[in-house]
Amino acid sequence: MAILSQDEAKALLTKVIGYSKAEAIECNLNGEVSGNIRTARNTVSTAGELNDTILTVQSSFGKKLGTASTNEFTDEALERVVRRSEELAGLAPENPEFMPILGPQDYVDVKTYFQSTANVDPNWRANAADASISASKSKGLVSSGFLNDSSTFAAIMNSKGLFAYNRATDINFSATIRTADGKGSGWVYRDFHDASLMDTKEASEVAARKAIASADGKAMEPGKYTVIMEPAATVQLLLNMFNAMDQRQADEGRSFLSNKSEEAGAPTNRLGQKMFDERVNIYTDPQDTNAPTHPFAGDGAAFKRTDWIKNGVINAMPNSRYWAQKSGVDYVPTPFTGGGLFGGSPSISMTGGEDSLGDMIKDTRRGVLVTRLWYIRSLDPQSLMYTGLTRDGTFYIENGEIKYPIKNFRFNESPIIMLNNLEALGKPQRIQGCMIPPMKIRDFTFSSLSDAV
Numbered sequence: 242m243a244i245l246s247q248d249e250a251k252a253l254l255t256k257v258i259g260y261s262k263a264e265a266i267e268c269n270l271n272g273e274v275s276g277n278i279r280t281a282r283n284t285v286s287t288a289g290e291l292n293d294t295i296l297t298v299q300s301s302f303g304k305k306l307g308t309a310s311t312n313e314f315t316d317e318a319l320e321r322v323v324r325r326s327e328e329l330a331g332l333a334p335e336n337p338e339f340m341p342i343l344g345p346q347d348y349v350d351v352k353t354y355f356q357s358t359a360n361v362d363p364n365w366r367a368n369a370a371d372a373s374i375s376a377s378k379s380k381g382l383v384s385s386g387f388l389n390d391s392s393t394f395a396a397i398m399n400s401k402g403l404f405a406y407n408r409a410t411d412i413n414f415s416a417t418i419r420t421a422d423g424k425g426s427g428w429v430y431r432d433f434h435d436a437s438l439m440d441t442k443e444a445s446e447v448a449a450r451k452a453i454a455s456a457d458g459k460a461m462e463p464g465k466y467t468v469i470m471e472p473a474a475t476v477q478l479l480l481n482m483f484n485a486m487d488q489r490q491a492d493e494g495r496s497f498l499s500n501k502s503e504e505a506g507a508p509t510n511r512l513g514q515k516m517f518d519e520r521v522n523i524y525t526d527p528q529d530t531n532a533p534t535h536p537f538a539g540d541g542a543a544f545k546r547t548d549w550i551k552n553g554v555i556n557a558m559p560n561s562r563y564w565a566q567k568s569g570v571d572y573v574p575t576p577f578t579g580g581g582l583f584g585g586s587p588s589i590s591m592t593g594g595e596d597s598l599g600d601m602i603k604d605t606r607r608g609v610l611v612t613r614l615w616y617i618r619s620l621d622p623q624s625l626m627y628t629g630l631t632r633d634g635t636f637y638i639e640n641g642e643i644k645y646p647i648k649n650f651r652f653n654e655s656p657i658i659m660l661n662n663l664e665a666l667g668k669p670q671r672i673q674g675c676m677i678p679p680m681k682i683r684d685f686t687f688s689s690l691s692d693a694v
Contacts, residue, residue, distance in 0.1 A: 242272060242292075242294040242314065243272075243274060243292070244272055244274055244359075244392050244393070244394050244408060245270070245272060245294070245394055245396070247396075247406040250270055250394065250396035250406055251396070251398070251404060251406070253270065253296075253314070253319075254268050254270060254396060254398035254404070255398070256316075256319060257296065257298065257319050257322075257323060257398075258398060258399075258400055260319065260320045260323040260324075261300065261323055261327075261400065262327060263300035263301055263302055263326075263327050263330065263400075264301055264302050264303065265300070265301045265341065265342050265399070265400050265401070266298065266299065266300050266301075266323070266326075266399060266400045267298075267299045267342050267397070267398075267399040267400075267540075267541075268296065268297070268298050268299075268397070268398050268399070269296070269297045269299075269395070269396070269397050269539065270294070270295075270296050270297075270394075270395070270396040270397075270398075271294070271295050271297075271393070271394070271395050271396075272293065272294035272295070272393065272394050273291060273292070273293060273294075273391055273392070273393045274290075274291070274292050274359075274391070274392045274393075275290065275291045275292075275389060275390060275391035275392070275393075276288075276289065276290040276291070276361065276362075276363065276366060276389070276390055276391075277289055277290075277366070277387065277388060277389040277390075278363075278366040278367065278369070278370050278387075278388050279385075279386070279387050280370050280373065280374060280384065280385055280386045280387075280416075281385040282383055282385065283374050283377055283378050283383060283384055284374070285367070285370055288363065288366065288367075290363075293312060294312060294314070295310055295311070295312050296310065296311055296312070296314070296319070296322065297309075297310045298310070298322050298323055298325075298326040299326060300323070300326040300327045300329075300330045301330060301339075301342075302327075302330050302331065303335065303339075304335040304336050304337075304339035305330045305331070305333045305334070305335055305336070306330055306333055306336055306339065307325075307326045307327060307328065307329030307330030307331070307332070307333055308326055308329065309322045309323075309325040309326040309329060310322065338561075338563040339563075340561075340562045340563050340566070342399045342400070342401050342403070342540075342541075343399070343401065343403050343540060343541050343542060344401045344402060344403055345401075345402050345403050345404070346403060346405065346537065346541060346542065346543040347543060348405060348536040348537055348543050348544075349527055349528055349536050349543070349544075349545065350528070350536075351407065351527045351528055351533045351534070351535070351536045352434075352528075352530070352533055353407065353408065353409035353410070353434055353533050353534070353535065354392075354407075354408040354409055354410050354434070355410050355434050355435040355436065355437075357435055357436040357437040358390055358391075358392065358410035358411070358412050358433075358434065358435060358436040359392045359410055360436075361390040361412065361436050365436075366388055366390070369388055369414070369439065369441045370386070370388065370441070372440075372441045372442035372445070373386050373414075373416055373441040373442065373444070373445040374445075375442070376418075376441075376442050376445035376446045376449055377416075377418050377445060377449055380449050380453065381421060382418050382419065382420060382421065382449055382452055382453070383418070383419050383420075383421060384416055384417070384418040384419075384445065384448075384449075385416070385417050385418075386414065386415060386416035386417070386441075386445070387414070387415055387416075388412070388413070388414045388441065389412070389413055389414075390410070390411070390412040390436060391410065391411050391412075392408070392409075392410050393408070393409050393410070393411075394406070394407065394408045394409070395407055395409075395535065397537065397539075397540075397541045399541065403541045405536070405537040405541050407535050407536055407537070409434070409535065410434050410435075410436075411432065411433075411434060411674075412432065412433055412434075412435075412436045412439055413430070413431065413432035413433075414430070414431050414432070414439060414441055414444060415428070415429065415430045415431075416428070416429050416441070416444065416445050416448050417448065417633065418445065418448040418449050418451075418452045419452055419694070420452055420453065420456050422456075423694065424456045424457050424694065425451075425452045425453060425454070425455045425456030425457070425646070425694065426451075426452055426455060426632070426633045426634065426694040427447070427448035427449060427450065427451025427452035427453075427454075427455060427612075427633055427634050428448055428451070428473075428612060428613060428632070428633035428634065429444045429445065429447045429448040429451075430444075430473055430672060430673075431444045432671060432672070432673065432674060433671065434533070448633075451612060451633065451634035452634075454634070454636070454643075454646060455633070455634045455635070455636070455646040455694070456646065457646065458635065458645075458646040458647045458648040458649070458694075459637070459645055459646070459647050459648065460647070460648045460690055461609075461637065461647045461648070461650075461690075463650060463651075463687045463688055463689050463690060464686075464687060465684040465685065465686055465687075466608060466609045466684075466685055466687060467605060467607065467608035467609070467664070467681065467682070467683050467684075467685070468608060468609045468610075468611055468681070468682050468685040469598070469601050469602060469605060469608060469609070469610045469611070469638070469679060469680070469681050469682075470611050470679060470680045470681075470682060470685075471598065471610075471611065471612055471613065471679050472669075472670045472672045472677035472678065472679055473612065473613040473614075473672055474611045474612065474613045474614050474631075475614075475656075475659070475677060475680055476672045476673050476675055476677045477614065477617055477673075478614070478617065478627060478654075478656040478659065479523070479589065479591065479656060479675070479677065480586070480587055480589065480673070480675070481617070481619075481625070481627065481656070482497075482625055482656040482657070483523070483549065483587055483589050484587065485497060485498075485622065485625060486498060486549065486555075486558050486559060487558065487559055487560065488510060488512075488558040488559065488560035488564060488565075488568070488570070488573075489560060489561065489564040491509065491510035491511070491558065492509040492510055492564070492568060493509075494509075495622070496622065496623070497622070497623060497624060497625045497657060498510050498511045498512075498555065498558065499511075499623075510558065511555050512555050512556075512557075512558055513554065513555065513556075514554065514555055515552075515553045515554045515555075516550075516553065516554070516555055516657065516661075517550060517553040517657070517660040517661055518553055518660055518661055518662075518663045519552045519553040520552075520553070520592075520663060520666060521550055521552075521553045521591070521660050521663070522548070522550060522551055522552065522591065522592040523548075523549045523550040523589050523590070523591045524546065524547060524548045524549060524550075524551075524589070524590055524592075525544070525546065525547050525549070525576040525588055525589055525590065526546040526547075526590065527544045527545070527546070527576065528546070529590060529676070531590075531669075531671055531676050532588055532590050532671060532674060532675055532676045534576045534577060534588045535576075535577055538574035538575070538577075540562070540574075542562075542572065542574045544574060544576050547573060547576070549589070553660075557573055558573065559573050559574065559575040560572065560573055575587060576588050576589075586673065586674060588674045588675055589675050589676075590669065590675060590676035590677075591669060591675075591676065591677055591678060592666075592669065592678070593666040593667055593668055593669045593678025593679075594665060594666040594667055594668070594678065595667075595668060596665060596666075596667045596668070597667060597668060598667055598679050600667070601665055601667055601679060601681050602638055602641060602642070602643065603641040603642075604641065604665070604681075605638045605641060605681065606639070606640060606641070607638065607639055607640075608637075608638045608681075609635065609636070609637060609638065609647065609650075609685075609687075610634075610635065610636040610637075610638055610643060611631050611635055612631070612632070612633050612634035612635065613631070613632055613633060613634075614629045614630065614631060614632070614652070615629060615630055615632045616629050616630050617629035620653065624655055624657065625655045625656055625657050626653065626654070626655045627652075627653075627654060627655065627656075628651060628652065628653050628688070629651070629652060630649055630650070630651050630652070630691050630693065631649045631650050631652070631691075632649060632693070632694075633694070634646075635647050635648070635649050635650065648690050648691065648692065649690070649691040649692075649693055649694070650687035650688070650689070650690060650691060651687065651688050651689045651690070651691055652685065652686060652687050652688060653686050653688045654685055654686050659680075659682055659685065662682050662683045662684050662685070663680060663681070663682060664681040664682065664683050665680070665681040666678045666679075666680055666681075667679035667680070667681075
C-alpha cells in the first residue's frame with residue numbers, strides 16, 4: 242500500500258473498529274515507502290526500496306490486554322486481526338499498570354512532510370551517489386556512503402473517538418572518505434525533511450578535506466583538554482542523557498536524576514534543581530522549522546513544546562501515563578521524529594550562540610577539535626559516565642589555528658560534567674533529527690590513545 246491519505250486511513254480504521262467486540266479498542270496504522278543506495282570503494286554496491294504498511298490492534302476487557310498485527314488489508318484479514326487481539330486479551334493476566342485509552346485530543350499543525358522527498362526515485366539517488374563519489378575520486382580518495390529517503394504516515398484511532406494522523410518525510414546521508422593509503426579519514430552526515438536541501442557533493446567535499454588533513458596524525462599524551470566538539474561529537478551523548486531522564490527511573494533510584502536524600506518527605510527526583518551551566522537549554526517543539534516532530538505520541542497523546550532543561554535547571558521529565566497518575570504529576574510523553582513503520586528516534590534541540598566553528602577555533606589558545614565520537618558505551622548509569630573513541634578527524638589547535646592532525650583518543654566523560662564545563666556555544670546545526678550547537682568544553686577527559694583512524 243502507498244502512503245494513505247488522512248481520509249483513507251480514517252475510513253480503514255473505522256472499518257476495523259466496527260469489527261470489535263471488546264470493551265475498548267485502539268488501532269495504530271503505520272506505513273513507509275523508502276529507498277536507499279549504498280556506495281563502497283568509489284562505486285555503488287547495493288540499492289533497495291521498501292513499501293509496507295502495518296496495522297496493530299489492541300483490544301481490552303477490563304485490565305486485560307491483547308495485541309495483534311497484520312499487513313494484510315482484505316476485510317477478512319482485518320476482522321481476523323481484531324478477533325486475534327480479543328482472543329489474546331482473554332488469555333492475558335490483568336495488567337497492574339493498565340491505563341484506559343484516551344479520548345479526542347487537540348493537535349498542533351506541523352511541517353514534517355515535503356513533496357521533494359516523496360519524489361525521490363532511483364535516478365535521483367544514483368545522481369546523489371555519483372556526486373559524492375566524484376568528490377572523492379577527483380582527489381584520489383576512497384569513499385563509502387549511504388543515502389536513505391523515506392515517506393511515512395502514522396494514524397491512530399480508538400473506540401473513545403480519538404483520531405490522529407500525520408505524514409512525514411526524511412532523507413539522510415553519510416559518507417566516510419579515506420586517503421588511498423588509509424592513513425587519513427573524514428566523515429560527514431546530513432539529514433533533512435526536505436530533500437531539496439540535500440547536497441551530497443558539498444557534504445562529501447567536507448569529508449574529503451578532513452581525510453586529507455587528518456593523515457599521519459601525531460600522538461599526544463592523554464589527559465584533560467579544552468575541546469571543540471562538532472555537533473556530531475556530542476549528539477549521541479546528549480540523546481543518551483535525554484533517554485536517562487525518565488521520571489520513573491529517577492523516582493525508583495535508578496538514574497542520575499534520582500534524589501539520594503534520606504530526609505523524610507524529600508523529593509524522589511531532581512525536578513526543579515539546577516544541574517548544568519545556565520546556558521544549557523534543551524527543548525522539543527513539534528512546530529520547530531528545523532527539527533519538527535510528530536504532533537502525537539504512540540497512544541495518541543498530543544505533543545506540545547516542552548522545555549526539558551531551562552537555564553541549566555531540570556524543568557520536565559518524560560514519563561508514562563501510569564507513572565504520571567501514580568505520582569500525581571502531568572503526563573509528559575517522549576517526542577519522536579519520523580513516526581512511520583519503524584517509528585523514530587528522540588528529537589531534542591539545544592540553544593547555542595552566534596559563533597561559527599571557525600570563530601571558536603580562533604578563540605582557542607590550546608585545544609583539540611573533535612569531528613565525532615563513536616562506539617559509545619555506558620560505564621556508570623548513576624553518573625552517566627561514558628567511554629568511547631574519537632574518529633574521522635581529530636586535530637590539535639594552537640593559538641587560534643589548527644596545527645596538525647593527532648591520533649584518536651579514548652574518552653571517559655559524562656555529559657553532566659561536559660555541560661558544566663562549557664566555555665562557548667556555536668550556532669545549532671541539524672544532526673540526527675536534532676538541533677545541536679558546536680561546543681567548546683574545558684577539561685574533557687581523554688584516557689588513552691587509539692591507533693584507528
